[in-house]
Amino acid sequence: MARDGAGAPAHCSGSRDLLRFLTCGSVDDGKSTLIGRLLHDCALIFDDQLEALERESQRFGTTGGIDFSLLLDGLEDERQQRITIDVAYRYFATPARAFVVADAPGHEQYTRNMATGASTSDLAVILVDARNGVVAQTMRHAFICSLLGIRHYVLAVNKMDLVGFDQARFAEIVARFTEFAARFGDSEVCPIPLSALEGDNVTRRSERTPWYRGPSLLEHLERVEPTRGLDQRPFRFPVQWINRPNGEFRGFSGTVVSGSIRVGDPVRLAGSGRTTRVREIVSFDGPLDEVSVGDAVTLRLSEEIDVTRGDMLVDPRNPPECVDQFAAHVIWMSEHRMVPGRSYLLKIGTRTLPATVTALKYRVEVSSLAHLADRSLGLNDIGFCNLSTAAPIAFDPYAENRDTGGFILIDRLTTETAGAGMITFGLRRASNIHWQALTVGRQERAALKGQAAAVLWLTGLSGAGKSTIADLVEKQLYAAGRHTMLLDGDNVRHGLNRDLGFTDVDRVENIRRVGEVAKLMTEAGLIVICSFISPFRAERQMVRELIEPTEFLEIFVDAPLEECIRRDPKGLYAKATAGRIENFTGIGSPYEPPEAAELRLDTVSSTPEDAAARILDALRQRRII
Amino acid sequence: MASTLPVHLRRLEAEAIGIMREVAAEFRNPVMLYSIGKDSSVMLHLARKAFYPAPLPFPLLHIDTLWKFREMIAFRDETARRLGLRLIVHTNEEGVRRGINPITSGSALHTAVMKTEALKQALDRHGFDAALGGARRDEEKSRAKERVFSLRSASHGWVPRNQRPELWRLYNTRLRPGETMRVFPLSNWTEHDVWEYIAAEQIPIVPLYFAALRPVVERSGTWIMVDDDRLPLAPGETPQMRRVRFRTLGCYPLTGAIESNAATPAEIVAELRETRRSERQGRLIDNDEEAAMERKKREGYF
Secondary structure, three states: OOOOOOOOOOOOOOOOOOOOOOOOOOOOOHHHHHHHHHHOOOOOOOOHHHHHHHHHHHHHHOOOOOOHHHHHOHHHHHHHHOOOOOOOEEEOOOOEEEEEEEOOOHHHHHHHHHHHHHHOOOOEEEEEEEOOOOHHHHHEEEEEEEHOOEEEEEEEEEEEHHHHOHHHHHHHHHHHHHHHHHHHOOOEEEEEEOOOOEEOOOOEEEOOOOOOOOHHHHHHHOOOOOOOOOOHHOEEEEEEEEOOOOOOHHHHHOOOOOOOOOOOOOEEOOOHHHHHHHEEEEEOOOOOOOOEOOEEEEEEEEOOOOOOOOEEEOOOOOOEEEEEEEEEEEEEOOOOOOOOOOOOEEEEOOOOEEEEEEEEEEEEEEOOOOEEOOHHHHHOOEEEEEEEEEEEEEEEEOOOOOOHHEEEEOOOOOOOOHHHHHHEOOOOOHOOOOOOOOOHHHHHHHOOOOOOEEEEEEEEOOOOOHHHHHHHHHHHHOOOOEEEEEHHHHHHHOOOOOOOOOOOOHHHHHHHHHHHHHHHHHHOOOOOEEOOOOHHHHHHHHHHHHHHHHHHEEEEEEEOOHHHHHHOOOOHHHHOOOOOOOOOOOOEEEOOOOOOOOOOOOOOOOOHHHHHHHEEEHHHOOOOO | OOOOHHHHHHHHHHHHHHHHHHHHHOOOEEEEEOOOOHHHHHHHHHHHHHHOOOOOOOEEEOOOOOOHHHHHHHHHHHHHHHHHHOOEEEEHHHHHHOOOOOOOOOHHHHHHHHHHHHHHHHHHHOOOEEEOOOHHHHHOHHHHHOOOOEEEEOOOOOOHHHHOOOOOOOOOOOOOOOEEEEEEEOOOOOOOHHHHHHHOOOOOOHHHHHHHEEEEEOOOOEEEOOOOOOOOOOOOOOEEEEEEEOOOOOOOEEEEEOOOOOHHHHHHHHHHHHHHOOHHHHHHHHOOOOHHHHHHOOOOOO
């Protein structure tokens, strides 16, 4: 190895493969120090980096000599607070292998960053401080690694120098960890006693652990054979981009995420039943006969079938499941709690579509692996959920293929990545509840009433005037011989939704049920007037997506909070400000005004009669009445 | 596969191609930053592969500080002509009027005005919502922490503490009004990978990367090339001819050369195996302070 010879950074070419691994463990177990030591002992740190490191060690260091963790903790906040906040990636190579190391943060509040590092890793090095043994965070990280599909572990029992290289202490920690790891399925654990600070068993075996017969950390990393097997799995090709430079050429660009494909092989458009053959595999370096997992190419097909971004081309003999409801483990990554029933954007492969968590089956208490009943997930919580997507999606279980079984959930308003999920299995409800073909349809029912169906969704603060306006609109429609129904808090909360309170979670479920009821009523041909505070944009958006686009009118009944408080028709603001009602919109809970409502009615400058007249005008314009 | 690339380079190539296609598919108005350096040359080559046989679905943007090596500008224009590229060149004219330059203004102010500010101006003027850049995580510690898809605020700032988790190869490309994305398809490449790839794919690069006799003066322990008569010489300082090459390219008064005999990509790969100095050693702009790069990035620098 280069570390013994010229002492130069050992970059090497050839057909070496690549091992991606991450280091994790509790705070101060020495993860960054271990990687720094690994790089240093392999002579992979350049002189100018070492000089900078010496300067910084004097300024920030905690270890007296050179503080290797400063090599990786690259952010100012990290160096000043002496902790790792974010995943750092380091690259190194020995003659045997190229490595990508993800150094993951230990603090619980940065667990999401640790999951990020695990998502692309083949192996995890889990550090334990020999003095403290296996702690809650050790188990938390091991469990997250297993959820993200890691099957190979190094249990690095660090700081052995501080326990006198005691074999019994090492054995005790190994036994404890092995017992825990056995509970989450098949995994291979390689325990190594080491001292990152002093270099024992990092790149070479230490004389101070004569009782240890196993490999040094580097030896193990160079030799371990991660079980990937994706080349043996059925062909999967999520279509990423349509390559259409001119009328003659139409190619489908993407990356093969499992299996392989040859020119002439049959492929199916997942979920459609359409099968065709590969006509040509196009690449910049010339046409190819065969491509396999990991290759980014462009496919041309024998027949012109309608394929768009988000579709998947698959092996017709082994197609993926295609469902709109499935069960998955979800790791929550947002400070805004996950709310069942709320609409998120789900991205899987190259496909992005609306989705909701329909049920939180349980939350996993990570240190005990116990399943606890809960109503929502907070930051860094892990739950097992049922999800429902706006359209069927093709997937493989995550354990079989990370690329076709892993997804992220995106908050529609903040656009943050709110959660990550691993699909376990499909729920066959969608395919088992076949729609009964009905002779009398929604149009027929509405036509009999001489109208088109519609939902008039009145949103606004309590006291803004929603009920008054809704009542006027319904009276006028009734007088004109129209068929209507009015839904409001009074008739819904006393019956259908009497099990719901006023927490954020319950408010979302309240609106979801109202939306579904309104949808059924539009199918009956009715004009449905809904009068609800409905404070969150996400839920109003969810209802909008349930209803036919031409049939939904969001109507913002707008009055400033001060005006509503002054009116206070039900005396609720007085109670809320006195602290006698919790979560009251405008006082203890936010109201998110619409950004693109079909109508905005200012109830300060105009009367309820004017407002009602504007709604009726809008209905006439849209030929609903 | 026709390619004879080593396995790990094929993986890096496919990853970068996938990232570029994701940008083309998900953004309204993307652009590729083109700095004329070796990383930009690799990125351009990968983009041609990603979209073949279609032309590049985005233009190239070069931020010209007016202090680049003359050979860089000639190479840029020749490349654009040879490949029929849409090339946008932007200079901060206000900075020019203020007389900002790397010699009397200092590297920090010059970089802030002629690079960072200029980049922001160009992105705003053309309404680009995503910008591909050739930065790599192995270049610098704060880069090692950056996402492949790196969100920037409406004022182009980077908030390192609040980055989106980036799992698998699923990239969250959603933006709120005014926000933009910087995207780094070469994130997981090392300097060594770049050179091996240039050698294997025979990618044209600026000749300044190869050793040749060049007129240089010694400044702060590094060789500065006298590229034109704007570089003031100290009394008694005379340019000497040295066999040197550059590991990175930027504004010539701020970019140090190393003595070398490596005249081909293969010889550079061999030289890198022996070197004890990191790539950015010649960059005078990074050493202003320990966290210089992170500060610049927070302010909108690439």
